[in-house]
Amino acid sequence: MHSAMSTNKTEIVDVALDDFSEGYFFLSPENRHKILLSLAKEYDLNRTQVRELMKQHLDLQLPSDKADDSGDHEEEGSLSAFYRIERNLRQALKPMYEVLFERLNTHPGGLKFLSDMRADILHILEDVNIASLRALDSHLKEKLITWLSPANLELHNITWDDPASLLEKIVAYEAVHPISNLIDLKRRLGIGRRCFGYFHPAISGEPLIFIEVALMKDVAATIQEVLWDYPPISEHEASCAIFYSISSTQPGLSGVNLGKFLIKRVVDVVKKDMPNVSVFATLSPIPGYRQWLLSKLASSEMSGSAFKENLLRLEEEKALMDASGGSDMGSSGTEVMWNLLTSKHHEWTNSPNLVSALRTPMMRLCGRYLLKEKKRGKALDSVANFHLQNGAMIGRLNWMADRSQKGLAQSGGIMVNYIYRLDNIEDTAQSYLNEGHIEASSDFRSYIEDELEKE
């Protein structure tokens, strides 16, 4: 590691970089931890030199503003002293490990290595908060953002004609709706479907992120109709492009928002290709809903009656008690709900009565979760936050939209459509980012009307 940074001979550097990156892969997690810490601490910046330059700068007299035109020459002279020190200071403020990052970036396989290394750093930071390691991470992230700017990425329409080695990666990385077999994959690349990936020249054979699109007549209400619509409609009948899955493949690129640019590019490509398509929407999971709901139910049960929040309305409470048929499912609506939602195999989905009794409160509370629950001014739900910051609005909640084990475990099977309205994507994104405002369709607001009235 040291020789990869300290010498200027490219040949030696190449060998050292190879040694370092190969050696790194063989290290145990503990030793990786150690080497990353020593990188963060021992190859930081030279603070003494930085402070020396600061003192020099502060010793200079700032030029007065009014000397604008007169004495232009003298001003130029004093400015060059500022420029010189500032240039040196910028240089001195670069931690030494940036040299390693930069060299790895131009080294074959280096960009991928850096992304893998950052995945390790993020993993360590989940457990312990070390200021120097956090600084290392933030420098590396900045560099990755620069190197992976959209100008350096290539959009590729992935089809059944692509190499099997690439398609295999798509199967492996699909994180939203797992691809079960080759027929499933072929369907996702067939008529009425598209798959676009963002590729970087230095990481060949696999996309950094990819998105799956279904061309449909209407905005899809269930993932079943997206994955298993057979036979598909002919493409010229399609008026909606449904983004039903977006997966990034590199955990080390967390926080490098490639998805936003990918969606923008894909919208442009589809619009150009198929002028009939006028609606761009997602069919998205709500990964944090059930967990949030369970914690609400638990605290509602536990808290003393004085502060007890009425999570369920009277008629919802009654319907749940009726549907549970006085069995041992619980002595209150919230208790019944808790027991149903925590049952191992989601048995409630087999009982039309229970499904019907759960529907109203589950949908209502899901609306509240998406629209009102925030963390540091951003939507609590990670997928909601992703699409809202990209400029989408919340469109429609869909009941029993994902009946898979994963869908039921995440959100009791509810899915949501986020809508990208092309004429005001940026306004929507800005009002979300700056004021935390979440835009939603009137359709959606009706679900939580009462919730809104209460406020």
Next chain:
Amino acid sequence: MHSAMSTNKTEIVDVALDDFSEGYFFLSPENRHKILLSLAKEYDLNRTQVRELMKQHLDLQLPSDKADDSGDHEEEGSLSAFYRIERNLRQALKPMYEVLFERLNTHPGGLKFLSDMRADILHILEDVNIASLRALDSHLKEKLITWLSPANLELHNITWDDPASLLEKIVAYEAVHPISNLIDLKRRLGIGRRCFGYFHPAISGEPLIFIEVALMKDVAATIQEVLWDYPPISEHEASCAIFYSISSTQPGLSGVNLGKFLIKRVVDVVKKDMPNVSVFATLSPIPGYRQWLLSKLASSEMSGSAFKENLLRLEEEKALMDASGGSDMGSSGTEVMWNLLTSKHHEWTNSPNLVSALRTPMMRLCGRYLLKEKKRGKALDSVANFHLQNGAMIGRLNWMADRSQKGLAQSGGIMVNYIYRLDNIEDTAQSYLNEGHIEASSDFRSYIEDELEKE
């Protein structure tokens, strides 16, 4: 320009960037000058804020070195304050115009625009030295170096099958040996020839730089045999790859050394493709030689006899006087040489006697020029400096190697081979860059043996 930097709405930015870059092209040189100056001065950094952060930093106590293991926790705490201020300071040290650069870079056509804008800046700086404009230039250059890192460039083997629009650019940009017609171009892309270009995805249809290669039996001694060897040898007989032309197409990328990486990549590709090729050399012009020689001749004539440098040896002096046949060409060897080299149509090249009399002193002094004449520790000749810093050594001088008007005007027709010896390119480059040492073949040194003895 202001709105392109000040807002965060991408749509507005896009429009503003289009307006700015389109508007800029319609400006007169004077108005471009004005707008660049105002960019440099009014969108510089906020110096008051920078100094405020410096004071905060200097107020902090540097952690003592020995607190290494004990009190690790406390150290982490104090370090995070440093990291925070340093992060803010790095941000504050960025001039505002960097935002414009960054936005233009991801904007369609923006990279090309930035390169054109930098060409204007360099043009202004040739006439006047303005500290703020120089700082603007150095920031822009840094950015361009980052964005045009070899990892972002694509090597393309340009052939006769490429679009005419691309080949037309090659004809237009060829800066070393102008391409006279389509047959000439076809020859340079035909059997025994290669042309490689470096392309950037954001600047489509033209290379940033390209190199022309001839595959030959021996190291070429004249450009004529490179450009007009008909019929060519079959490629499997070739043992030498001769780089006979390298042209960069963007004046705004001056100082961004793409040539070095291009040569490295091309060597790798050719080596892989043709294992029989073992010698990699250039056939290069010596653009500054005649100008330097004329100034030496002039000062030798003008200076008083006491300090007079004996530019010519006695036998050279005599040969020149004999060949000039006592005509009115001058009363001394140096005067004859001056008159011959400044004759408008290089008439001396038609007289075997004159050619023969000029050869010895011209070659000897050319050796001295290449090996000894330096400016700030670097070779005075720009092409020499380029190849030496890339790790080549001086190989051989070639008399009457380029009989074109341009070749005669630059160097009296002399050309030089620089040799890239693959096993010590980096050592050679380092000893040149660090110690100013110029490596030369023994063949070459024999030309200037006496010159060396004198020292």
